[in-house]
Every structure is written in structure tokens, then in C-alpha cells.
Amino acid sequence: MVWLPTRCIALLFCCFSSVERPSVSNRNQKAELVVNASGGRQIPETFFGIFFEEINHAGAGGLWAELVSNRGFEAVRQNKSLNIHPWSLIGDESSIIVSTDRSSCFKRNKIALRMEVLCDGDTCPVGRVGVYNPGFWGMDIKQGKIYKIVFYLRSLTSVNISVSLTSSDGLRTLANTNLIASAGDVSNWTKMETLLEAEETNPNARLQLKTSKKGVMWIDQVSAIPLDTYKSHGFRNDLSEMIANLKPRFLRFPGGNFVGGDLLRNAFRWKDTVGPWEERPGHFNDAWNYWTDDGLGYFEFLQLSEDLGALPIWVFNNGMSNLGREKASNVSLFVQEALEGIEFAIGDPSSKWGSVRAAMRHPKPFDLRYVAVGNEECYSMEKNAYKENYPKFYDMIKRYYPNIKVISNCDESVDQLDHPTDLYDFHIYTNASDLFSKAHHFDHTSRSGPKVFVSEYAVSGKDGGTGSLLAALGEAGFLVGLERNSDVVAMVCYAPLFVNVHDRSWNPDAIVFNSNQAYGTPSYWLQHFFTDTSGAMLLNTTLLTNSSTPILASAIAQWNSNDNMCFLKVKVFPSCS
Template sequence: MAEPVTVSVDAGAKGKAISRDLVGIFFEDINYAADGGLYAEMVQNRSFEYQATEQPNWGPMSFWEVVQRGEAKVMLMVDAADPLHANNPKYAVLKVDAVGEGAGIANAGFGGMALTGGEAYDVSLFAMHLHNGNRWGKTANDGDAFPLIVRFESADGENLGEAQLEAPMPKRTWKRLSATIMARRTEKAARLLVLATQPGGVAVDVVSVFPQKTFRGRKNGLRADLAQVIADLKPKFVRFPGGCLVHGNGLSNMYRWKDTIGPVEERREQENLWRYHQTAGLGYFEYFQFCEDIGAAPLPVVPAGVCCQNAAHSQGLGQKGLPMALMGAYVQEVLDLIEYANGPVTSVWGAKRAAAGHPEPFGLRYLGVGNEDRITPVFKERFEMIYKAVKAKHREIVLIGTVGPFHEGEDFEAGWKIADELGLAMVDEHYYVAPEWFLANTRRYDAYDRKKSKVYLGEWASRGNKFANALAEAAYLTGLERNADVVPLASYAPLLGKIGNTQWNPNLIYFSNTEVFPTVNYWVQQLFSVNSGDVWLEPVVSGGGAANAVGVDGKVGAVEWEKCGFAVSVVRDSASGDVIVKIVNAGAEARSVQVELKGVSARGLSREAVKTVLTGDPAAVNDAKTPRAVVPVTGKTAVVAAGGGDAEIAEAVAGYSLTVWRIPGKK
């Protein structure tokens, strides 16, 4: 065992005020995080809007197939002559000449629809009866609308539950039809069939399947198990909807929030920057609602009037700015977002929020403008227009700028220059680097000027999902806690990755259609989130040998951190009075640690602490094969009286570990 270490802290000290909102989450629709992931819709390409610009072999009928059983005869096409809505132009048309033993279309969702036996599923679609001389010509029953059958089937054709929908109106008008199907048994890879009951013509659009058991039972809601794992992080804020997704693949692909609210059939679907499809079913209303449901502050990010500098589109390669003639309207769009979130029901956009079912304001406090943009004159001009308009009308909003995609370099420096010139309240730093960088840079923010803009560390992660990566991130988090007066917000990124459909690794949570796999990195984030405080107490660390005496007293450099990887953070939660000690031992050897707590009697601290330990093989990964390779283990530790109103905890800290002691106190 390595030489003992002593951590001494005055539990009764005033300490330094820090942000209690340090640990949040960053959600971007990458890795099928939304459609096929958190968004609970089970039909893929429900509105027949897929296109070859997303994937070369995709089109409006992708993931659909014609069903013709027995003597059935079906003709299928895609039309756009009478769309349900201008934002949703395409739909499928079925001309059924003979029903046979089954005539219609089928969809297997995102790699199969996972059904749970005994659970209810809401099935709906929009239908339009084609009659009396439709463009394919008359059939014998053209004048009569006919009901449709919706059915779940297994891969081998077993009927897993069905329902009959009423007939569409007997005229060329769209009508929403719905039913509930109870799954007869559990099936991991079912599919949905939409079947005709007699010959004739019918158009269908927005074919949808949702489990009734969504997160919090919300309509158009979220997948319950995946949303719950996110909620269990206890994030203090949620950044959405991206990421590079925000400024998009060209100006026409920028994420425009107004296209994502209202009835789902009226939302504008589009190509996802990450080369798949976004239905916008998970839109701004749903994001705000999810934040409220999990007690997290919303932190939306809007484009700064420019598209992604890495975009490849018809106008060429690189950053493009909205024409200045359009910027006035775009600035108003940003102001309208604030009104949508916070405005009274008597306001134009507050009324739209109320119409969606939420008359109370969402309490928006943060707004990000731009994401990892090249800091060019084109960007600067447009960013300043947005900033000045927001500050003139909404001084209560903390507007967050961007300083590029790296922790240093030309864009980083130029972004900070703009922040200094404008006096921005906060800027958004991003970096993905090796774990060794995090161990060597835990003091990055120690010397940041407290009079300048605060920092939101919006995207950060070491490059890997091994436990060694997570320990480096834990050590870095001790530095973020110490500096949470200047870094009030931080979010690991990306949040979600669907197994078999990832465009980026690593991610915080992996999932399939039926399972969720929190990574070892997830548990580090959760332990810091649920054990946050609003006062930092300075620990004095001693021992461990002359070469490896490391701590957080400002006397230790990068070389010692790399050798030892031993980090300490102590915070107090004013609401509960609890004192929380976190120790990261990223080295291989166990250490005998004595935590000396001064001023215990004054604070009324308990004589028993809750101890949580995360430890294991540094190469361990929580994946489908070993989902619980490294998980937290919680127990109790005695807080022993040491005389003079002081106390101590004396225990061995395992090699490769994060240990958290939470000592209950009084307010």
C-alpha cells in the first residue's frame, strides 16, 4: 500500500460559494438519440418523407413493404397532390384490387418493434378515401369508404394483437383514425401491418405507434426506461437540441425551433446533419416538458445565423451566413422563443405554449447562441445582432456565446475576444481529449479571471468508455467543483448512442430497442451530480511521499498529477447542511486515507457517513456483455470523534477508485 494521505478540512468554515448546478446533460440527436431512441415513436419513416440525401438507398417508401397474401392484389405509390400539410408533403396511396388473405403495407420500425406482453399501444394514422375517379381510375367500391385493420405481427406471421379503425370520410378529406392494441405477448422484433378490408383506394400518412407507458405518461412522449436512466443522473440542466445539429448542414438545414412545435403532422421533417432523419416529433415543447419533468433547467441553443463550417451542401463547403436582409426576421425568431418559453398566455407565443397544454411559463434562464462556430466576421456580425436584441429586451436571460470546438487555438481566442468586448455573461467551451490531458489539467480554471465571462463547459469527454477514462474525468470534475464559481455549468457529451447506429463515440449511455447500458463514465457524472454542493471547502492534503504529495492547495503541478492521479474535493450543501468528501485515486495502489474534519460540533454533523465507492479494472467497460462491470456500491462509514469537537474518517481507499463520503449535517 502506498504511503498514507491526510485530508484536513474545516467543516465549519464559510468556504467559497460555488454553483450547485455544475453537472447537467447535453442532448443532441446524434447516434439515433431522438428518432429510434428517446422519442418513443415506434414506426420508422412514419410520414413517408425519407430521402436519398440522407442515405443513398433511402426514399419515401424506405422501411415499408407491400403486403399481398393469398390472392391479394395491391398497387402502392407515393403522392403529393393533396398533402396533409405543406410541411408534410408526401403520403402513401394504396389501390387494392383484391383483399385476398391480407392486402396493405407493413413497417418494422427501427430494427423491429419491441412489444411487452399485456401492455397497451396507441396506434394512429391519417387516412383519406380516394373515390369516384381518383387518379388511378375507379374500382367497384370507390364510392364507399372502408375500414382498415392495424395489426402487430411477429417475424413468422403470428398475430400479436389487432384493432379495426373506422372508415375514412367518404370524400377526399384527411381524417385521423386511432385505436389501442394490447400486445398478446412480449416480442423483441414485431412489425405493424395496415390492412384493407375490401377493394378500393386509400391514402395514408403519419402512421404512428406509441406505448401508452411513456415517461410520465406523456402523449407524443419519451421512451420510459431510457428517460428514467437520464432522470437518475439528477441533471441540473439540459442543453438541447445540439450540437452541430443546431447550425445544420447548410442554411436550409438549420434547426428552426418554430418548425418543431404544434401538431406533429404539421412539423417540418428534414435531413439530420448526422446523415439520417429527424421527424421533429421530439421538438421544443417536448424538450421543455422533459426538463420540467426531471427538475432540470432548460438550456436551448439556437444557430447564430450561420450554418456549420463543416457543412457540405449545394452552395459549397463551409460556413455561410443568413443574408442580412433575413436577419431581422431571424432575430425576432430568437426573441419569440423566449416568449414561447416564458411569455404570458395573452402573448402570441405564450398562447401557443398554452394551446399545447402548458399555460405556465417554463422558466427559461439560459440561451446558447451558436455552437463551435468558426469565429469569422460573418459570424461576429450576426451574433452581435442577436446578442444586442436579446439583452435589450430580456436582461433576465443569460446569453451564452461560443468559443469554438477546442480548448485552445484561433477560434478559441477570437471567441473570447468577442466575449470580452461585449461583456458576455457566459461562453461555451468544448473539448474532447485524451484522459492524460484531463489528469494534467485539473487546474485549468484556477487562474481564470473571475471578472470576465463565466464558462459553460458544454461538451467534454475523454476519448473512451473504459474505467480509466472515467477516473480521469472524475479527477477533472474535482477541479471543476473547485472552480464552480467561474465554471457554473458542465455537461458530458454526447449523451446517447444506439448500439449499431453510432456516428460518434464515446457516449454516456448506450441502448438498444430493449435495453439501456449506463457507462462507467455515467456513474462518475451521477455521483458528482447527486453529491453536489453550493460551498467549496478548501482541503489541505499531506503525506503520500515527497514526489507524490498531491492535493488542491495550489502547490502541485501537472507532473505530480500524471504520476499519481490523486484528487480531492470537499463541498457543503447549504440546503441540508451535509458535507461531501470526494477522493479520486487514479493510481494502481490502495491508499490509507485519514479525513480530518474540524468544526464538526458547530455544524452538527452526523457520526455516520454514507459511503459510495466506484472501483474496478481500469480497462473495464459497461457494455452489453458486461453491463455492470463497474457500478457504485453504497454502505456506511463511522465518523469517529477526535476531541475538541473534531472528528475523522480513517479508511483505505482502493486503487482505481472514486470514493464519496456524505456526512449528514444540519442547515
């Protein structure tokens, strides 16, 4: 039964059926949902959002549209040994020798590729030798699409370089051009740049740089990126549109364990990820065991938030590595780094770091309102160390930026929190039945004090698999409970957001992709039922049932400003146990 106010004329009813086929004994069970649409409580405008972490190659080889993997030849393994993978030779050791040396022309990058060509002209195998890059498990090249190719070159002699996009075996050319670099001082680097229009489609292509001129040359910072990216800001279109369709009100970034690193030297440091892409040194993502060039850096995350119409939530390193394995000897340096990061985002263009943002063609400040002090350190054995560090960040941020809301990752109840915070973080990964039951987790939470930020949740393990209806059903019940407790739960987002099929470090995930395709798991589509929750009116409901199966339901009302009409959305979910 639904009572509608005068202008509330539309009803949308959404329901998941039971995962298992109902037995004869429960077919006569009935349920009646009474919705009082005459009044209610408004859900926070910021309620529903997304969380991006560099995990499962979500950004490098995913959301970030750069096609070249290890573009600066800077990639290192865990033991710091150089690793030019996935670059490979075209030719053999009798015609070409490839190595790396510390001759890069960029201040924050040291390594360049040294290529010594031993053959000349017709003596070279198939006419030319060089190197190729297959990208992240194949480059997706589409007919008619234009790709911007950039690389830096130096040589004592003039060089003719063939730049091409080809099939994975190099036998079929999709696009090609020849570039000539004049002879010059060996210390001078030349920026080589060209546009290639693909004549064929191939989702498993590669980029080739070849020559037939005998001599020595150095190559550095190679990039291949389609001109057509999401809002022209470098993001892959299909993946960006999938997250835009969730209508997120906020974007939490960049992690996750990616923030702290297993070793502190491998933590995400925002200053290394801004400015010209050629100058970014990249770093080893030891939390998830792969190299990232940091093309998708702090600035790009802020830009993506703006493009999505979402508020950025910046999670910064607090001087501790993952799970408290390592602590900085001087925390004040990390405090200063956090303050400067805020200045970069919202500072006046005349300020030190605001001017760096302005130089990146964004003089207008970003709408940064929330920052989080680390990720999960308070869950570790080093909880006391986190609590010792935390006030140093909180006090200084409130001193210089009193309007910025600070998030602690201690998920203790409000009554147990022993430090000031605007919100506190809550993470949960569990089986479907348990998460469904957690719909009541915040029923008795104190209604005064800091609000809850449920920044990571998902059904995991056997129930989650690589994405399942059972997982989505468990998550649905949990989200209904968060809606009903939205007076104390301010924000919620699922994790992880993306997984590349070639690097499943964590399962399940919301969006699965490869170089040219993507699909949403049931957990992704479940989130669509909640896209209109933010800012809506939560209505009072009463569920009358003789069913032995727990059922959760909610109803929201939302005004459509275009036609000034009110819509009701009712969600009903049976237990997955």
C-alpha cells in the first residue's frame, strides 16, 4: 500500500527474486509493504559514490587511456633491478643491441633506452630493426581513430624512424609514418610527435619504433594515446561512461593499500604525480605488485572528479606503510606534504602549489572538501602509532583549512573514538548472508558526533567469486540498511571498482575489462538501484509479512526538477541465506 502526496504520481518498484527456487511450503507466504509518502527524512546529498584504487591494473592499462606500458623504461622489480618489460626487440643480437643507461634528459627520470644498430640498410633483417611495445596485454586500435604518438630521441647522426601500429606479430600494419631527426649534439634530446590514423581495427596491436640506419641512439618517454578520450582529459571512454552512469556524488582516491605501499618508499606521493607526464618518475606499486608510470596522478583524479560532477575525497599517506609495517622517522614532512596537496587542489593560482595546478591548465581551484588520513592503519597492530600521528595532521589541517572535513580510519564506535574527526571510515568484506544481516549494524549507533563513511564494502570469498547474483543480493540488504541509517551514515562506496582480466589480484570487482571490452558484474548493476538515493527523501515504511525469510525494503521520493514531478522508488530484497 502506498499513500502518495498530490504531486507524487509515479511509482518505480524494484525487486530481486530469491536466488533459489521457492519451495511449495513457502509459496503461500505473503508480504505487504506500507509506504507513508507524506513525509520523511532527507538522505545526504553525498550519500552514494565510488572508490578508485590502482589495483588489478585499474588505472595503468585501464581507466587511463595511455597505451604504452613502461613508457619511460623506469620500471623496477621489487629488488630494484631494471626491467624494460614489456618492450621487446625487432631483429636479433647480430643486428641490434639494446640496454638502458642513466642518460634521461628529465629531472625526475634517470633511465633511457640505448639502442645500437649494427646493421645498415639492406643488411638489416626485413629492412629495419628496433623495438616494440604491446601495451597492457595488447593495444586496442580502432579503424578511423587517431592516436597521438610522442617520444624523445637523441643521436649523433641523423635518424629515420618508422613509427607504426601493427598486429601483435608485426606482420600487418594498421598505421605508419616516418620521422626524421637531424644530427646534433649527443646531449640534445628531440621531441618527436606525430598523429596516426588507423586503417584497420585490432584489439591486440602493438607500437613499433624501427630504423635501418647504423649507429647509436637513445629513446625515452614513449606515449601512444587516442585523441578521443573522456571529456578530452585522457580517460578511456567506455570505462568512464560506466562509472558516470552510477551518478557518483564523490570519488575516493587513490587507495586503498596503494596509498601506503608495503614499504614506505613505494607509497603514493602526490608531488611525483603532477606536472608534465614526461617528468613523472613513476613508482613500483608493491601493494599489488606492478609498476605504474603515474600518468593517472593526483591532478588527473581531481580532474576526473570534476568531469563526473563528484566531490573528490583525497586519501593521503600519513607516514605509515600498509598495516603499520614501517613508520616515517619524521612525520612532520608528511604533514607538510598533506597541506601542500590541499593547496595544490584549492589554493589560489598565485600560491606556490596553486600555480603548479594553474600551469596544468586548471587555474580554477578544484572542489576538494574531504581528506582522509591514511588507509586502514588503525586496523593494524600499530593502532597506537596511527593514533599518535593522526592529531598532527588533524590539527594542522584544521588550522590552515578549517572547512576541510577530515576522515579518520579508526572504525571504532562514536562512543569509543578518542580523537576528533568529522567522519570515520568503515570497511567490510564478508559472505553474502553476513553482509545482508549487517543492514542493522548502525541501528544503535549514536546519532551525535562524527558520521560514518562506509568507504569499502563487498561480498567476497566463495559467495563473491568473480561476481555473482548472490553477492549482489547480500550487498543490496546492506545498502538498504545504510539508507535507513543515513542520518549517521554520510557516504558509501563499493570496492574494488575495476579489474583487468589479465591481473585479478582481488575478486570480485564491479567492472571487468580487457583492452577493448568491459562489462558490469551483478554488484555493478545492483548499484544502479541506488543511484538516485543521494539527496532523496527517505520515506517511512512498514513491512507486514508472514514469511520466514527476512525481507528488507526501503522507499525514497525524489523530485524531478525538469517537470516538477515526484517519483517514488521502492526496493524490496529477500534474504540470501
